[in-house]
Amino acid sequence: xxxxMSAAVAIxxxxxxxxxxxxxxxxxxxxxxxxxxxxxxxxxxxxxxxIVRVLDELGEGAASRMPVxxxxxxxxxxxxxxRYGPNVGVxxxxxxxxxxxxxxxxxxxxVVNDASAAVVGEHRVGAARGHRDVxxxxxxxxxxxxVISDGRLLEGAHGFAGELGHLVIVEDGRDAPSGVRxxxxxxxxxxxxxxxxxxxxAAGLAGARAVDAPTLVAAAAAGExxxxxxxxxxxxxxxxxxASVVAVLDPSIVVIGGGAGDAAATFLLPAARTAFVANLMxxxxxxxxxxxxxxxxxxxxxxGAGLLAADLAAAGxxxxxx
Numbered sequence: 157x158x159x160x161m162s163a164a165v166a167i168x169x170x171x172x173x174x175x176x177x178x179x180x181x182x183x184x185x186x187x188x189x190x191x192x193x194x195x196x197x198x199x200x201x202x203x204x205x206x207i208v209r210v211l212d213e214l215g216e217g218a219a220s221r222m223p224v225x226x227x228x229x230x231x232x233x234x235x236x237x238x239r240y241g242p243n244v245g246v247x248x249x250x251x252x253x254x255x256x257x258x259x260x261x262x263x264x265x266x267v268v269n270d271a272s273a274a275v276v277g278e279h280r281v282g283a284a285r286g287h288r289d290v291x292x293x294x295x296x297x298x299x300x301x302x303v304i305s306d307g308r309l310l311e312g313a314h315g316f317a318g319e320l321g322h323l324v325i326v327e328d329g330r331d332a333p334s335g336v337r338x339x340x341x342x343x344x345x346x347x348x349x350x351x352x353x354x355x356x357x358a359a360g361l362a363g364a365r366a367v368d369a370p371t372l373v374a375a376a377a378a379g380e381x382x383x384x385x386x387x388x389x390x391x392x393x394x395x396x397x398x399a400s401v402v403a404v405l406d407p408s409i410v411v412i413g414g415g416a417g418d419a420a421a422t423f424l425l426p427a428a429r430t431a432f433v434a435n436l437m438x439x440x441x442x443x444x445x446x447x448x449x450x451x452x453x454x455x456x457x458x459x460g461a462g463l464l465a466a467d468l469a470a471a472g473x474x475x476x477x478x
Contacts, residue, residue, distance in 0.1 A: 225460075230242070322341060362382060406445075410446065
């Protein structure tokens, strides 16, 4: 969501496996287009250097006092340390401290999980506006998740709450980059969609061919029955995960985003909604959470990270309102 007339309150940065996106964020969304650059996720020094470069490009380098928010794939603790990420090489790295050292100790820096940043963006200015209890799944190379509980980002005791992509939905099922078998990530990520296509070929499904996720989505859009069947199967797996999360958290809305989620939502969500209701305890006796596509696309993480950094700056040195 671009708000060209807003005043910037922070810089938001979203680091993915291949690309880094950054932009000025106002209270109502992104101000102008976000910059997109190659990301560095295998070396901490290179990652920090890449972030500093993009801040310089935005005119918000070391001389600026604009708060900086960073969304990063993986387990990010409450002190802004990236502890582990199955799809990134940087591990056990104090990113918030390294950025503060590079940018100036007095500059507010907030580092969170990328999907946590995305759910904040969708909650504040996107598909979940007006809802106080929100769950978001981000389907990309992997599957991330974020939770808003009673209007606030759910972080948990250590900052690791919301890792919805690592819920086990098939006991001893497919392997996944995390090393945990049978997770949502193994069945509903962009990588999993490509794997489903290959398995459809092996199973002899008429017309099936081994393709990547974007090509499979294009085939579904063209009405190819095999592609529609594959995405329906992926959507049903996602619906099982949604039912489990809703049983625990009771949100009023579930948002599906991420690159693969945005691209395939038309084909995934009908099956996901059906499987969700079929697997939800007491479905006939409770309000059913809406399952909707995200609105902000690639901007969600940038916006959410920036807004969280602005919150940190507003809270002051003790971060009481974090």
